Structures are given as structure tokens and as C-alpha cells.
Amino acid sequence: MTFPIAMSSQPDIQQDQPAYRVERSSVHGNGVFARRDIAPGERIIEYAGREITWEEAQIRAEIQGGPHNHTFFFSLANGNVIDGGDHGNEARFINHSCEPNCEAIEEEDGRIFIYALHEIRRDEELSYSYPLIYEGRHTPAIKKAFACRCGAATCTGTMLAPKPRKRKPKVKPEPGLFADPVPALATVQSPQPAAAG
Template sequence: MPSYVPGPPYPFRLRRSQIHGRGAYATQPIAAGTRIIEYKGERITTAEADRRYPDDPEHPHHTFLFAIDDDVVVDAAFRGNAARWINHCCDPNCDAVIDDGRIFIEAVRDIAPGEELTYDYNFILDERHTPAAKRRYPCHCGAENCRGTILAKKR
């Protein structure tokens, strides 16, 4: 059976976020378990992603990349949709679920109108997650359990 793929209109709108740049805010109650939107974008190889966005320690990149596995990366800078504006939070109300090679943002708890939608980016670098690396990928989510970085806890 094919998975459910949500389409517009989506139950959120975009506006300036306290966390970072633009964010996605619920416009209606969203029940836990709801598949909200697909994270769309161009499907490219890891090598192509590295070519497009070379790592520059002076300018840590804020890209719209989402790694599906070791080989495939979705670049939402191309053919992306509103899902790319959903911010990271260390205490998120959504999760990014990979289903049949596609990425979906799903609510992990009931969300009230006006709440910002977030999920844990759990970024993984090729290098070790040293304190210096974490400082290059800081988190300002404001959650009580904020770990101070959008990098994954462990490799």
C-alpha cells in the first residue's frame, strides 16, 4: 500500500522565527502522529552535495540538505517546498521520518495553533563532533534540554 503523502494546504504558515530565520507555525491543532508535509527537493549524491556546498570552517553553511542515507541527499534549495523552513529544536514537536526513500515531517505530540513546528536535525558531520565543531553548528532553540548544537549527540 502506498504511504500517505500530504498535500497543500498545509496546517501551518511561515513567519519570522525566534529560533532562526523563518519558521513554520501551526494554524490549527495537529494531532500526534499526523504526517504534516513531505520534505521535498532535488535528489543528489553525497558527492554532489559536497561539491555544491564545500565545508568552510569560516562560514559554516546553512544549507537545505537532508541526508536520506549514505548515498542520497535531498537538496531543498532546488525543487524544495515549505518543509525546508521548519527549524531544529532539541525538544521538538515533530520528527523527520524516512519512508520508502522519502522524508516526511510527522507530529510526535499534539500541537496547538501558534506553536512553531520543529524537529531534531541530528546533523552528522564527516569529522568528529568536537566542541569546536559544535560551536560551528550552534543551537538557539531555547529548550530546557538544549544541547547547544544541532549536531547529533553521537556518531
């Protein structure tokens, strides 16, 4: 014998479930997909993991055979790193995109959360932009290992952040030789934003 259940007494399953699921991605490996429609500005998931020093992150990368696991490292404003591969969660599977639908924000307490930049439809893959900082030479093999496959119209082709260019010091002319008769205007440079991940 079965008993009918009134629909109004059932909890809203959509609210009880996470807004995301992990499955194979056409972009790269596993990806995170919207289980339901996600509103603009909605907090979706925390980027969880063990907080370690940058030095410890470098040691872990060497032990694991190189820079390829850096995609699980998330830099914090305090100089430390969250290692999503150590006590992490599904957020570590969110793929990079040059046209992301999410952004990662570090809260005042040092925790990282992923927020929707705009409305995300059910079954759409979640993505955010994380130019990876790789201090070694950007050899063809490294560039290939960190190739971007997001498919966006504005895709840069790489997940690597550009290396900062070293400026050559300007040689000042000797007094009287090639002197500029009009003094040059001073330019104001704003500080570069800190790397997010």
C-alpha cells in the same frame, strides 16, 4: 445587491489550507508554524527537494562557501541526499529542537515526511531533532555557527551530532602477566542508528 450564502455550502477552509505557515522565528531565521491545531501522528508536510549524491552535496556546499547550507541537506537511507534548497518547499524552514514536536520519517519510496509527535496547537512552531553530521573539525567557529537556540530545558547547545570516538585497541597482557583469573563476560553491541538528516 448581495446574496446571502448558506454556511453549509461553504467548503471547510481549514481542510483546504495547509496545516502550516512560514514566518520569522525567534529560534533562528524563518520557521514553520501551525496554522491550525495538528493531531498527534498527523502527516504535516513532505521534505521536498532534488535528490542528489553525497558527493554532489559536498560540491554544492563548497561552492556556496562552506557547511552552513547543510541544514537543507537531508540524508536518505540509500546514501543520497535531498537538497531542500533545490526545488524544495517550506519544510526546509522547520527549525531544530532538542525537545521536538515533530519527527521526520523516510517512507519506503525514499520520500521524507514530517509527522506530529503529539498534539501541536495553532501558532506553535514546528520542530524536529536533526543532529547535523559535520565531518570537519568541530572548531569554536563551527560550533558557534551550529549553536542550538531552541531554548528547551534539555538543550544540548549544539545542532552538531557528536563525532564518533575512536577506540584505542586494548593491549593484551602477555600470558601469565596480570592475567584475569575469571574470563570477562562478552558484551553485545547493537548497531548505531543511521543519521536522519
